[in-house]
Amino acid sequence: MSAVAAKPAAGGAMNPTAMAVGVVLLLVILGICWRVSPGLGLMALIGMVVGGVLIGFGVHFVPVGGAPAAMGQAPGIATGVAMLAAGAGLAGLFGGAWAADQGLVVAVLTGAVGGGLMMAITCMMVNFIYVFGMGIPAASGKVLNDPITGDSQKEFKSQGTEGHGLPFVSFVGGVIGGILAGGGGTLIYLMILDVYKATLPTMMKATEAQIMPIAISAAGIFAIGIFLVNAVLTAYNITGTIEGPHDPKFKRWPRAIVASAVASALCGLAAILIVVM
């Protein structure tokens, strides 16, 4: 029993032509936006690209172990990477959307802190369960010593497993991932909201206060959609599981930056075209 077509072993290799095509696509999309809506639209689109890249990059930090982690066979959190990142990012978006009136910087940082806080609590409780519920200390399978604390890992790894729990570097990775994902998601939301707040009143012939529900709701669902697309692309990049920033798979991040940038630009352009066409 095996999968139909064997994938080429070069899973981690970069493809320079494709990366170049990606960059060209990005510039084309930015160009289209510049023609259609030079001021507000282009600024918002650039903001959305930055937000998408933050999400794509940040999700690489989150330690995800998948099904083996649920059995104590691999380090990381035992959930799917796209949805764990979505959970943290959306918790951040919740806080960021609430702080939207207080200016862009404050709102994005609030969203980032919200995402980081959720990951900090979750990672802490994961270690809590491993240590006090299952009697298993944390150990990494990919490095001999924890890069941050210097703790040796090999002798704390139980026999027949690849490691378990969340070593400190994975914890820190999780928090950083939550911060970047929460901040990125909030940034995308705020950019779309600004564009809609400025353009919907004329388009729908109503006051700003009246169209606010539409603007907030549409911006929210767009942000969630772009967030999920970026998270799934990152999941494809790391092929499902990663131990954290110390994992060799982490070095694949440049590919994800290009992919996230293009995907976010494309979706962002569609969001802007709704109101400027």
Next chain:
Amino acid sequence: MESIVFGIGITALTGALATVAGAAEDTESNIGSQGDPNSQVQLAPQMGFLHRIFNKAVAGEPPAYGLWCALGAGLAWAFMAMQINAVLAIVLGCILAVFVQGVYATTAYLGRTASLKKFGQPVYVDILKSMTTVTMAHAFVAIFCTVTLCYLMNAALGHPFPLPLLGLLWGIALGAAGSAVGNPYYGKERQYQNQKFGAGVPISASGNIVRYAEAGERNSLDNGFFTAKLGGPASGVCFGLIVFLELWRTILFEKIGAGWGAIIVGVLMILVFTIIDRYIEVWARKTYGPYAEPVKEASS
């Protein structure tokens, strides 16, 4: 001042609701065997270990709970738009969402088990009949608490997002938190109870889950009381802390420093949890000790 006191009161209530929701969510997903541990339930018959566990393969917990809570919230919103009283609307919405959840659970079990025909895994109709209502009950508690806390955030605390969007958001967060904390406890401790305590499951033992247990053949209902001992409450505390602290720092410190107060408090909280986590990690290394002698040669 009054509005802050009101805000704190609502925050405390949402924190409590979130804790209950987290505990119920983890119990429900363990009784139904959902998420990453379910891969073992799927694998066991392929290795020759037939079982009577409910194989509820409905995506993972975050998207599934995202759906139930968004659906419950959407239905509640629709009922409220029809001028039905808010409490009744939330209850009705959650009942309908739980109905959808139950149907998804049954189709998942039937589908996965029927596809394991090659290995002789039977479809146990009695498992279907007894397990489904229990998971639906726990799911109702989780969904109801989550939709209620979303409603409080929207109506009492004034969050701009409408109810269904909040339901989607907190449903995914609930599933992520409950799944992260509860899955290893169910997967390692309960499914592989016959393995040595205090160590991960060796790869050679994959698929050899516990099928004959305390009183005869184990079924998923036996996992409910086990989860309620530690995994459930831990997931509840995790989600409760997330919701409570997020709201608490916003309500109290938002006005200080034009929003920067809440950010600084949030960063401080992250540092506190980092210190707690480091303490847990070091405690485990000192108290449990290594499995083998430390590697003697100089490491990289």
Next chain:
Amino acid sequence: MTVKIEVIAGGIPHTKIMVAGIIASLVCLYLSYLNVVTNTEMFSFFGGLAVIVALIWGSNTIKVLCSYGIGTGVPSAGMIAFGSGVIAMLLATKFGVAAPIVALVLAAVVGLILGYLSNEVLNMKIPTMVQSLTELAVVGAFTLMGFAVLMTGGFTFAALTTGSVTILGLSLPSFQSTFIGGSLIAAAFMLGALAVQHPFNACLGPGWTQDRMLMLAAECGFLSMIVAAIMSFALVTAGSALISLVIALVGWAYTYMQYIEFSKRDAASWLDAKPIPDVEGQ
């Protein structure tokens, strides 16, 4: 260790399902335009039928994509489908009566680019990736448009954002009581995202049969239609919502019963309160 997936030959070829899916969805969506022609909302149920057709098609696409072992789970395919689909669908609603066709084109463009990014930039190199992601984006867009039609009666931007609220017998215009304003689109998003990946995810295994999976796809569609019809009571007239609800309930009961029949047919054995059988060599 994860479940190993096999591609099983036989069954209706995917191209046939894809073509049938596109045509049937477009037909159903356009049939709902009778609402505008007759100035009622009674034909909203065609939106629900479009959803079911799109889900049947989408479930087979996910089966084709995930048979190659993409490394992540099946649910993420559903998420990327709807993440890209919602964006294409919302932009397409601006184009008035041409909205469904524009949704098809826009979603295909988005899905094509996402597929190219996944296969080339992210180096996944899966043979059907580009086509599958393109199809999934279109499925997502059609499903969401179908839900929009079912809940509001139309597929134009105006239909999704203008509504009215009745206070003390007076009907006032309101942007909050709408598909987008009240964020029912979030509920529709998750309904579709789970319904598209559930049929393949639930029927996963060596004994996968296509007719059982497609019947499950229809059942998920009708189930989603039930709750969507209940939600539509808030936005369309009670009569039209009732029509959708009755059609959904009848359809769901039939497909659910059929699915159980197929499962009974395919299972190794169908036992009630019996012990675990002894397997030789254990």
